[in-house]
Amino acid sequence: GDSVTQMEGPVTLSEEAFLTINCTYTATGYPSLFWYVQYPGEGLQLLLKATKADDKGSNKGFEATYRKETTSFHLEKGSVQVSDSAVYFCARNDYKLSFGAGTTVTVRA
Amino acid sequence: GAGVSQSPSNKVTEKGKDVELRCDPISGHTALYWYRQSLGQGLEFLIYFQGNSAPDKSGLPSDRFSAERTGGSVSTLTIQRTQQEDSAVYLCASSPPDREYGYTFGSGTRLTVV
Numbered sequence: 547g548d549s550v551t552q553m554e555g556p557v558t559l560s561e562e563a564f565l566t567i568n569c570t571y572t573a574t575g576y577p578s579l580f581w582y583v584q585y586p587g588e589g590l591q592l593l594l595k596a597t598k599a600d601d602k603g604s605n606k607g608f609e610a611t612y613r614k615e616t617t618s619f620h621l622e623k624g625s626v627q628v629s630d631s632a633v634y635f636c637a638r639n640d641y642k643l644s645f646g647a648g649t650t651v652t653v654r655a
Numbered sequence: 656g657a658g659v660s661q662s663p664s665n666k667v668t669e670k671g672k673d674v675e676l677r678c679d680p681i682s683g684h685t686a687l688y689w690y691r692q693s694l695g696q697g698l699e700f701l702i703y704f705q706g707n708s709a710p711d712k713s714g715l716p717s718d719r720f721s722a723e724r725t726g727g728s729v730s731t732l733t734i735q736r737t738q739q740e741d742s743a744v745y746l747c748a749s750s751p752p753d754r755e756y757g758y759t760f761g762s763g764t765r766l767t768v769v
Contacts, residue, residue: 580757590698590746590760635698642688642711643748643758645698 552636552646560654561628567621567649569610569636578639579603579612579619584648585632593621593634626653657681659761661747667767668737676732676764680749687730688750688758689722693743701745704730737768 553568571579581593581603594603599614608623619636631653636646660679668674680687689701700714704724715721719737724730734741744765748758 578757582760589762590748592757592759595757639757642700642703643698644700645690647697 550636550638550644550646552634552649554647554649556650556652558652558654559626562625563653565621565623565626565630565651567634567636567651569619569621569646571617571619571636571638575640576614579610580637580639580643581608581610581619581621582635582637582645583632584635590635626651628653628655659747659749659759661745661761661764663764664762665765665767667769670739670768671736673733673735674737674766676734676745676747676766678730678732678747678749678761680728680730680747681759682728683751684749684759685727685752686750686758687724688748689730689732690746690748691743692746692763696743698746701732734766737766739768742766742768 550571578597580595582590583593584590594605594610596603596612599612602611608621610619610621612619633648633650635648637643659681662677666674687704691699691701702709702715702722703711706727707724719735722732744763746760746763748760750758
């Protein structure tokens with residue numbers, strides 16, 4: 547069936563390092579794609595989205611590009627901060643959101 | 656309201672009891688979703704409402720789980736005869752008719768069955 551596959555964590559890196567979290571999806575058609583973030587002790591927040599092929603979503607220094615040819619929506623940030631420590635979820639939307647398993651990211655000072 | 660409101664925020668219940676979880680979506684959001692997040696697990700879809708009807712309830716784990724939505728607004732998720740494996744955070748989300756804007760999630764109800 548349709549699914550979202552995320553790179554497994556946990557990921558630990560130092561401040562100012564480059565972060566990539568891979569996400570691929572299988573789906574019929576071209577669903578909207580999202581990245582959600584869950585900071586410690588908080589609820590899920592929408593981080594960024596892309597609604598069609600080649601769209602680039604961006605927010606808080608994070609970026610992800612909707613790649614139709616590779617069915618991917620990888621999340622990147624060029625220089626992470628301690629405050630970016632969180633769980634990141636990739637999601638695909640047809641009429642409901644289907645989530646990847648989540649990737650825990652810890653940034654050390 | 657300004658956001659999706661869920662109550663209670665925490666619930667501890669004894670095994671075998673029934674519980675009701677409430678979700679108040681953002682005003683004007685026609686779609687409402689329930690998800691479950693278990694410790695160490697991802698986000699599991701439970702049920703989806705469009706208005707007051709539930710076109711997709713395929714994620715409800717068993718017939719002990721039911722949900723309703725009234726007036727196109729408030730939704731209640733009911734778990735009967737709770738079991739320990741029901742312990743999880745239950746999340747509600749709502750979205751406007753154009754779901755490309757994404758969903759807004761509530762803070763969740765943490766259910767602990769003892």
